[in-house]
Amino acid sequence: MIPSDPRSDADLLMAHAAGDQNAFAILFHRHRDRLWAVALRTVGDREDAADALQEAMLSAHRAAGRFRGESAVTTWLHRIVVNACVDRLRRRQAHRTVPLPGQDSTQDEERWHTGRHEPATPPIDHETAMVVRQALAQLPFEQRASLILVDLEGHSVAEVAQMLGVAEGTVKSRCSRGRARLATLLGHLRNPDSAGYVPPGTHTASGGIL
């Protein structure tokens, strides 16, 4: 158990770069669950998310001395995590040895927690959350990463543009198109590519993605 530490994120990063044995671990524990959520939601697979987060933390550990404080430490960490996730997704797509998120939604959901200890959660609409999670996993990963950071993590478009190294307009477009695609996947909008309507709200009844 790592005790709380009064130092700021930036101070912890500087302390780590200066040789403090515990500073990086304290910093990681402070943001662990949020970074984990980003990795899990972006990659859509529990083991891949863990590996991506591990790669990201090693990168951050190594690069801490080059952090110049031009952005918040959390922004910096998020960027490293998202980049590690996107790299992993690209690798997965290139090799096609593992189904992409959304190719088998049942397996995706199983892989999400794979029978591990489910964390205690407050009362929420688990079914809707599961369905939205599955729909999110079907988006192209650039759209998914932008949506997760803006709509789920609450970062500004400018911050996300900085994290992803793209223009703000690109982030806006990715979010807009991602939301529109989600609308179709979640049954709130007819599929533009099909002749018929997808009845709104059917996902909550069937528990599946249309």
Place this chain on the structure above:
Amino acid sequence: MSAQVDHDLLADYVGGALDGTPEADRVAQLIASSPQWRSAADELTAALRAVSDDLGVLREAPEIMPPDLVTRFDELLASPAMAPTAARPAMDPLAARRPTRSTKQAKRLRKWAVPVAMLSVVFGFLAFANLFPPTATRNESPLSARDEAGAAEMTDAKALPVPTVTSGKHHNRSSLGGSTRMTSESVPPATTSKTDSASPSPGMGINGGIPPELMRLTDPVALQRCLDAIATVLPGIATLIDYAYFETQPALVISITSIGGKWTFVAGPGCGIKGPDEIFRTPHQ
């Protein structure tokens, strides 16, 4: 006026991605004049409200790292490899616990292959600086090609440059200074290259050219998979990668610093596809 709806463009407009651009005016005009565009815009606007509600549900659903992963990360952060000072030999934190390599253990080992490989960066540069004089031309690792301009402090964390060279040399067992671990796939000594030991091929020197069979391994993804595969059989730090030959075969000749010392590992063109595609390995003398 009637026009086929461009749903991506409409999504950009409704989402505000076109704000302040001439395209926004054009789409606004289409919505005003085309029943199809107007209907599609109305439907999308309503649907996006529902999507916002759905995302709100997911936003409230906590994603807490499972306990087994918490343990894994705690172990990683406590491992010697994660000590703040980078100028120490990398260690495989699980080596002491690995008497045999069962499937389960091999899987755990793979978990550490990535961190060990990534920590190779620091040592790679140090070793490379010693191995090659500053005037020697060398290739930048393809792994650094992904770096993007700007936001330097952020891209710094992304780069994974393992030094590479294209010496074109024909290495053999004696030139690499060892005689151990010749694998069954390797060429027997009797068929050793007719060229002099560790001599460059005609027309090939530093940066002279990459054997065609190794071109796949210039791709950063393929190279990383190769290094990951090697790390499963020889955990350590890749400090230099040479696109060269080993006893007539195109091969990556890789210098690796492991917990047990320095090694030269020779991998064939199938590295990363057929595991590490090991041809030969030898400790440094």
